[in-house]
Amino acid sequence: MGNRAFAVLKKNRTDKCGDEVTGMDGLIPQKLRQLSRSESESRRAVPRHSNWVGSYASLATFVNECQSWLPEERYNKLMDAVDDLGTRSGGISGAVSYDTAHFEGHMDDFNSVMFGPTKSYTFVHRKLLCTDFDCLRVGKNLNMDASTIACAFACPFDLVGKYSIDNAVLVRWIATIASMYLDNPYHSWRHAYDVFQFSYFALSEGAGSRFFNYHDMLALMISAIAHDVGHTGTNNSFLVQTRSPLALTYNDRSPMENMHASVLFETLTKPGLNVLSGLSTDAYTKIRAKMIEAILATDMAHHFEFVDQLTARTSHTSTKPFLLNVKFGGEERENASRADRRMLLTAFLHTADLGHTLRPWDVHKNLVVLLEEEFFLQGDRQRDLEMNIMPMMDRTKDSVASSQAFFLEKLVRPLVEPFTLFLSVDAGIQMLANLEDNAKHWAKLLEKHLSLFQAYVFT
Secondary structure, X not given: OOHHHHHHHHHHOEOOOOOEOOOHHHXXXXXXXXXXXXXXXXXXXXXXXXXXXXXXXXXXXXXXXXXXXXXXXXXXXXXXXXXXXHHHHOHHHXXXXXXXXXXXXXXXXXXXXXXXXXXXXXXXXXXXXXXXXXXXXXXXXXXXXXXXXXXXXXXXXXXXXXXXXXXXXXXXXXXXXXXXXXXXXXXXXXXXXXXXXHHXXXXXXXXXXXXXXXXXXXXXXXXXXXXXXXXXXXXXXXXXXXXXXXXXXXOOOOHHHHHHHHHHHHHOOOOOOOOOOOOOHHHHHHHHHXXXXXHHOOOHHHHHHXXXXXXXXXXXXXXXOOOOOHHHOHHHHHHHOHHHHHHHHHHHHHHHHOHHHHOOHHXXXXXXXXXXXXXXXHHHHHHHOOOOOOHHHOOOOOOHHHHHHHHHHHHHHHHHHHHHHHOOHXXXXXXXXXXXXXXXXXXXXXXXXOOOOXXXXXX
């Protein structure tokens, strides 16, 4: 849909009171113009260190990598200096001016480490592969988030090298997408970060990469970042019932998900943002199709149908196993596994989208409360419009938390059980254990309080 998608999104965006707010079609070009100017403007580099410092994002990443071997006091002073620099320079969206005096007394710290285009795997592991990841701890600095996530494209799969992705372009694209998420209680940039981390963890630590080729992994990781970009904080049913421009544009068929995919590919047409520029036309066409299919499948309207398909396929693994290591098996193995890989790509993104249900209880419950508040805000708008309100979206009735035990058992578990077959034993066991634990917590709270309003969740 191109630029029309942005125009549609503008008309559909409303604030909590239902009034129109600034549109994405105005926001995006403005941000992209800033990014383009930032890249082309001259920069005054730190003398003797110009080969290390290219942007605020890369500098911040560099200093973070120093943490493990710098004394805490010196590290904190360095971070204070970088944060101040980022504030003065406007971060990634402004021209960066480096002042030697700003780092006076800290050059020995810079000289004590090496920093290059290949980021430390230890750094990525600490940030993205921890088992207690909590997306509510991130999202405060989009430039830092973008730089951290970009590291995941470099290791352990070296997607940056395999697809000739320029690191600066990758960081800029991620930061741009992040800035295009609205400040919804749940469907915000933090949720996208959460879905990306889950997907990356499942591929690497979870050993899910065994079933994919490199095209698949690149498609999954990019899709995870942008799968809910521009989310309006309402569901598709609301868009259709209110005859929103998005629903009219996409003929009532997954309007939200269609918009997400359209915005993703629209950003790739902007100067300095095409992370897929190194792909051949054929490779781009294939990856685009995979990403669109996976993002559209995150519409919960397709959930039961997809779960049935995945369950049916996994029930025949004894006679028709899923092929492993297809990335090394040549064209014949890739062709033979194509349908399975497309299904698994959808399974990984869809499960990641529901991934908070597989997090530890303290993480999961906080995200459910945010999701509940987003539902209530939609219910408030429906009340103002004199529309019927679903019980879980009505803040005057039992909250969504009261239905969580049922949701986890009847909707999430049937998806997760076959999904974990494609993970390492340890990863699968941990996810199922968290799911079971969360369901028990909700059941106990419901039994104790009979109804579950927000206040009871934290008692």
